[in-house]
Amino acid sequence: MFETQQLIEIISRQRHDPLAMLLRFGLGLLTPLYRLAIWWRNRRFDEDSQRDPATLTKRVAVPVISIGNLTTGGTGKTPLVIWITRFLKNQDLRVAVISRGYGADNSNPSDTRNDEAKEMELRLPNVPQLQDPDRYRVATIAVEKLKSQVILLDDGFQHRQLWRDLDIVLIDGINPFGYDRLLPRGLLREPLSSLQRADVIVLTRCNLVSNEKKTAIFERIKRHATNALLVQAGTSPTGWRQFDGQEFPLKHLRGREVFGFCGIGNPDGFRQTLQRLQMEPKHFQVFADHHHYTSAELAKIAESARQTGASALVCTHKDLVKVGCNEIGGLPIYALLIEVELLHGQREFETQLLSVIPT
Numbered sequence: 001m002f003e004t005q006q007l008i009e010i011i012s013r014q015r016h017d018p019l020a021m022l023l024r025f026g027l028g029l030l031t032p033l034y035r036l037a038i039w040w041r042n043r044r045f046d047e048d049s050q051r052d053p054a055t056l057t058k059r060v061a062v063p064v065i066s067i068g069n070l071t072t073g074g075t076g077k078t079p080l081v082i083w084i085t086r087f088l089k090n091q092d093l094r095v096a097v098i099s100r101g102y103g104a105d106n107s108n109p110s111d112t113r114n115d116e117a118k119e120m121e122l123r124l125p126n127v128p129q130l131q132d133p134d135r136y137r138v139a140t141i142a143v144e145k146l147k148s149q150v151i152l153l154d155d156g157f158q159h160r161q162l163w164r165d166l167d168i169v170l171i172d173g174i175n176p177f178g179y180d181r182l183l184p185r186g187l188l189r190e191p192l193s194s195l196q197r198a199d200v201i202v203l204t205r206c207n208l209v210s211n212e213k214k215t216a217i218f219e220r221i222k223r224h225a226t227n228a229l230l231v232q233a234g235t236s237p238t239g240w241r242q243f244d245g246q247e248f249p250l251k252h253l254r255g256r257e258v259f260g261f262c263g264i265g266n267p268d269g270f271r272q273t274l275q276r277l278q279m280e281p282k283h284f285q286v287f288a289d290h291h292h293y294t295s296a297e298l299a300k301i302a303e304s305a306r307q308t309g310a311s312a313l314v315c316t317h318k319d320l321v322k323v324g325c326n327e328i329g330g331l332p333i334y335a336l337l338i339e340v341e342l343l344h345g346q347r348e349f350e351t352q353l354l355s356v357i358p359t
Contacts, residue, residue: 004287010024027185031182031186034182035191042160060140060143063149063165065151065152065153065164066164070189070192070195071172071189072178074266075172076172076235077170078116078120080204081097081120082120085152086124088152093357095151096130096139096142098130098135098151099129100131101117101131115319116318122321123317130142139151157189157194157197165356166353166356168199171217171221172269173204173205173213174208174268176203176217192221198228201221201225203221205234206343208272229348231344231345232342232343235341237250237337238337240334240337241334241335243325244326247337248334253314258279259282259283259331260274260284260313261301264316265289270336279314282310283304293323302329306329313331317335320333
């Protein structure tokens with residue numbers, strides 16, 4: 001089987017060998033079937049919403065705010081979920097975050113949370129993180145048993161069974177449109193025309209792309225989402241953290257040789273952030289999104305790092321919660337802490353969030 005990075009190289013046309021061309025051809029044959037399935041599913045929900053919203057879509061007793069993606073892979077969604085949660089809590093609202101729980105480690109029956117839930121639990125210790133494929137059921141639990149006043153539906157754009165009062169879609173500035181092809185030939189979960197359902201579109205990692213590219217992306221978005229609020233967001237590294245909770249300033253690793261690794265949807269975003277910190281790793285190892293590290297893999301990472309002369313390991317916070325320790329083979333592990341920064345449209349975005357909250 002191919003690793004995630006190899007598949008990206010194939011579908012993005014970085015590879016031109018005969019095997020890559022054959023695979024692109026085969027994946028392209030499957031794409032019309034996926035397009036048809038998406039079209040039929042969305043048509044059913046669109047027709048249902050016009051006739052009787054209760055037929056397919058279920059509503060809970062409090063506002064639901066969905067934060068989702070148009071593509072697979074990372075768009076910087078978790079930092080924005082954290083930002084929105086903190087903003088709502090500052091309005092004295094009880095917030096719960098619900099999600100499907102994709103990528104959870106099912107080998108441990110006592111803890112079936114995925115890496116994103118574990119990360120947000122550390123960053124939002126007083127906010128319930130509930131995971132269940134049946135989002136309506138778990139949202140009902142959050143309302144009736146936890147007395148939540150607002151539900152944040154994490155990764156909810158394609159989950160249309162739960163009624164939402166505000167639909168927020170994130171688009172990654174580095175790779176905004178998934179190589180312009182639907183799955184499995186590209187990374188698009190839905191056609192760009194689906195953006196017409198969005199109330200707010202947030203272009204993330206704006207600080208990592210040029211103004212010319214941002215302008216081109218927004219022009220294309222506006223063709224499909226004429227009424228959506230457009231917001232620009234960037235990423236702001238704030239420091240380093242170890243598994244035991246110790247935090248260190250960014251300068252803590254300045255001048256040291258480091259070995260980077262990650263298992264996230266968009267490894268290039270993490271790599272570019274390290275480069276902006278003038279911390280080009282001696283080596284950068286990429287794993288699949290939601291990868292669960294084995295002891296053998298971690299030992300191999302440490303050995304590879306020592307061979308390159310690195311004195312520390314660096315990863316994302318999403319990876320650190322799965323690694324579960326401060327060091328491997330004598331090498332300390334640090335996670336880069338990232339906060340989202342709204343660069344344009346923050347006031348309008350806050351107004352949109354509050355507009356769905358009953359007064």
